[in-house]
Amino acid sequence: MDTDLGEYEMLGSIKGMFVTLKSTFKKPVTDQYPNKRRPVEARYMGFPALTWDYEVIEPYCTACMVCIRDCPTQCMTASMKDNVLYKEEKSHRRKIVDKFEINLNRCILCGICVEVCNFDAIVMSHEHEMSVHERNGDRVDLIELLDMGKRFQRDTKWIPPSQLKKRSSVSDKPPIVSPPDKDGI
Amino acid sequence: MVSYDDVPISDSSSEFDMLLNMGPQHPSTHGVFRMLLKIDGEVVTHAEPHIGYLHRGSERLTEVEQYHQVVTLMDRLDYLSNFNNEWVYCRAVEKLIGVEIPERAEYIRVILGELNRIASHLLFIGTFGLDIGAMTPVMFAFRGRERIQGLFESVSGARMMHNYFHIGGLKEDLPENFSDNISQLILRLREDIEETDRLLSFNELFVSRTKGVGIISKDLAIDYGWTGPGLRACGVRYDVRKSEPYSVYDRFDFKIPTTLDGDCWDRYFVRVMEMYESLSIVEQALEQMPEGPVNVLGRRLVRPPKNDVYMKAENPRGEIGIYLISDGSDKPYRLKVRPPSFCNLSALKELITDSYVADAVVILGSLDIVLGEVDR
Numbered sequence A: 001m002d003t004d005l006g007e008y009e010m011l012g013s014i015k016g017m018f019v020t021l022k023s024t025f026k027k028p029v030t031d032q033y034p035n036k037r038r039p040v041e042a043r044y045m046g047f048p049a050l051t052w053d054y055e056v057i058e059p060y061c062t063a064c065m066v067c068i069r070d071c072p073t074q075c076m077t078a079s080m081k082d083n084v085l086y087k088e089e090k091s092h093r094r095k096i097v098d099k100f101e102i103n104l105n106r107c108i109l110c111g112i113c114v115e116v117c118n119f120d121a122i123v124m125s126h127e128h129e130m131s132v133h134e135r136n137g138d139r140v141d142l143i144e145l146l147d148m149g150k151r152f153q154r155d156t157k158w159i160p161p162s163q164l165k166k167r168s169s170v171s172d173k174p175p176i177v178s179p180p181d182k183d184g185i
Numbered sequence B: 001m002v003s004y005d006d007v008p009i010s011d012s013s014s015e016f017d018m019l020l021n022m023g024p025q026h027p028s029t030h031g032v033f034r035m036l037l038k039i040d041g042e043v044v045t046h047a048e049p050h051i052g053y054l055h056r057g058s059e060r061l062t063e064v065e066q067y068h069q070v071v072t073l074m075d076r077l078d079y080l081s082n083f084n085n086e087w088v089y090c091r092a093v094e095k096l097i098g099v100e101i102p103e104r105a106e107y108i109r110v111i112l113g114e115l116n117r118i119a120s121h122l123l124f125i126g127t128f129g130l131d132i133g134a135m136t137p138v139m140f141a142f143r144g145r146e147r148i149q150g151l152f153e154s155v156s157g158a159r160m161m162h163n164y165f166h167i168g169g170l171k172e173d174l175p176e177n178f179s180d181n182i183s184q185l186i187l188r189l190r191e192d193i194e195e196t197d198r199l200l201s202f203n204e205l206f207v208s209r210t211k212g213v214g215i216i217s218k219d220l221a222i223d224y225g226w227t228g229p230g231l232r233a234c235g236v237r238y239d240v241r242k243s244e245p246y247s248v249y250d251r252f253d254f255k256i257p258t259t260l261d262g263d264c265w266d267r268y269f270v271r272v273m274e275m276y277e278s279l280s281i282v283e284q285a286l287e288q289m290p291e292g293p294v295n296v297l298g299r300r301l302v303r304p305p306k307n308d309v310y311m312k313a314e315n316p317r318g319e320i321g322i323y324l325i326s327d328g329s330d331k332p333y334r335l336k337v338r339p340p341s342f343c344n345l346s347a348l349k350e351l352i353t354d355s356y357v358a359d360a361v362v363i364l365g366s367l368d369i370v371l372g373e374v375d376r
């Protein structure tokens, strides 16, 4: 295209330089990542984790397989066993999770498993830095999942969503808040 | 696999012709797109685009996923306008089963969809500047986009793959601090857009690189099935939000920016103006947004009756269409996507033939393609 701007051709570059100069004196918006981490939002969806019931000292999960059927990538497996604590009448869960594995390499962090679970047993934790050296290093089993869950419960003062709903309608009993540094295993 | 020998030798070719393979990992192709260029000196005499490097079989996968799981696949079509993709799919299924979603959910969808449009256009402006050699605008554009994504994260929990629009409404209501966040965001976003606009739009170097380059005529654009900002840059006032208002778009007052020349600069400038319009839509939607529920179906398994439906919507890149056939089961029988990027890309061969190699990069950048949607 013919531009008969003549001597003004440089004006744009000078204006651009001026912007650069102005930004030099501004506070940087970048965070130096490995040294300083940005806080994530409360709703942030990291990798899924299983929660721990501090009242009964057992996982919430009953291995009912609902989340496993609903997962779009089929990245979970689980199996159940009879709950010993139920026979001792300490727990209301007749069955309890025996084995649980999630292949986090395949998980797409969609959050569907959390939505479909009826037992508040699975949460989207805030963990997202899970790169490992081995190819299958991100296949996490029950113990690791519960650890992730406990960390999440402690950091966010997690209250089971079903209790949250109950509390908003009737508030006679204080909700169970997971105690900060007590591990049940 | 196409080899170099398959490229037709035109009559005008001389022994000085050279074959240049651009892509699939070339930074200016915005993804994995490959062009085989035959060049004579600096001029492209023949171009052969190759697509399919990012083919993931999304359409086939929808046939083995339940209706609510398909939303996660729609996120990954055009990964720069995730909310818009989810939206059109959810509307298609909602039409199939005949539910009306609550008003509040409609308004929230409009707000998030329009913000997504701004984020997508901001990315376009940044990378388009980068294609031409302007390094600064991309920093400003990404800063603005980052703010929008921060808001998305607080709403849906994810920055890009949200899975937030569900069949029958939304996953959950907005977070409590949303109204504060968004009023701040709009203020800053307007500044960001104005700053990028000031920096780039009428910069002499930018204008001389883009004005008059890659001109497409109105008729040719229509013939190729162009939609979106590319078509509007040729002077066709076509926007699905106005021509067939869906959702609650008929309640807002907004203009459809058009320009006349149909060159690269026009395609750029239409998008800049569109961002201001989107901001005004967001502001109006925030004012009118009612209280109430956001979902009518909950997490129920969806089994639409035997039927088919075609639903279209205005994505940042043009008109997206979803053709969905249901056979009465809980999985779609067939889902066909009409991707705007693919149709816009189809005119590339015509556009870059007889242009300079450096301009070919500019022209491809101005089409604003997303390979995830072209290849699906």
Ligand code: SF4
Binding pocket: A060, A061, A062, A063, A064, A065, A066, A067, A068, A078, A116, A117, A118, A119, A120, A121, A122
């Ligand atoms: S996490 Fe919930 S849905 Fe999944 S198996 Fe355990 S109890 Fe069932």
Ligand code: SF4
Binding pocket: A048, A070, A071, A072, A073, A074, A075, A076, A102, A106, A107, A108, A109, A110, A111, A112, A113, A114
């Ligand atoms: S977040 Fe999605 S992909 Fe990951 S385990 Fe849950 S349902 Fe499966």
